[in-house]
Amino acid sequence: MRKIMEERGIPMNRLRPMIYFEDFENDTENLKDGNPLENSKLLNNYLNENYSEEEISNLKVPKYFYEVIFDKPGGLVMPIIVEYEYEDGTKEKIKYPVQVWRKNDNEVSKLIKSNKKIINITLDPDLETADIDTSNNSWPKKQEDSDFDKFKKRIKG
Numbered sequence: 001m002r003k004i005m006e007e008r009g010i011p012m013n014r015l016r017p018m019i020y021f022e023d024f025e026n027d028t029e030n031l032k033d034g035n036p037l038e039n040s041k042l043l044n045n046y047l048n049e050n051y052s053e054e055e056i057s058n059l060k061v062p063k064y065f066y067e068v069i070f071d072k073p074g075g076l077v078m079p080i081i082v083e084y085e086y087e088d089g090t091k092e093k094i095k096y097p098v099q100v101w102r103k104n105d106n107e108v109s110k111l112i113k114s115n116k117k118i119i120n121i122t123l124d125p126d127l128e129t130a131d132i133d134t135s136n137n138s139w140p141k142k143q144e145d146s147d148f149d150k151f152k153k154r155i156k157g
Contacts, residue, residue, distance in 0.1 A: 062113040068121065071107040073136075078129045080108065085120035093125070 005012060047056050070080050080096040100108045112118070123137040131137065135144060145153070 062115050064114045064117055066112040066114070066118055067109055068112055069107055069109045070123070072101065072105070074132070076130065077101050081124050081126070081128055083122045083125040084112070084114075084118050085122070086114070086116035087119050088116055090116070
């Protein structure tokens with residue numbers, strides 16, 4: 001905060017009383033690589049003050065955290081069936097019940113904790129729900145040939 005104040009030419013005595021975590025400025029950069037338990041000073045201080053060494057050693061921290069946001073463009077309430085494909089080739093299918101739409105009718109966010117890197121997310125992989133537009137059901141978005149491209153390929157042979 002001092003650095004920003006100096007860059008803008010604001011004297012420190014004009015600063016209102018607030019709480020600053022000056023020692024933890026680089027935590028976001030540190031958390032990108034490696035284990036949060038090892039790289040975050042703020043998290044380490046919290047854990048050391050509130051838990052014993054045995055409890056801390058029993059913590060299982062996933063390597064990857066993903067926030068996946070599902071929206072409902074058609075307006076019809078349906079269960080969310082998702083298939084996560086990991087870097088090692090394994091797949092995991094999860095079915096979220098219809099009740100997830102109760103809190104927010106427009107979008108639902110889910111936090112995915114994993115020790116493996118997700119490379120592909122497919123919504124409704126077995127086409128079980130009443131989804132007309134399946135072009136928006138995957139991440140990363142799959143390139144599909146248009147009807148015109150399919151027609152051209154058929155003519156060329």
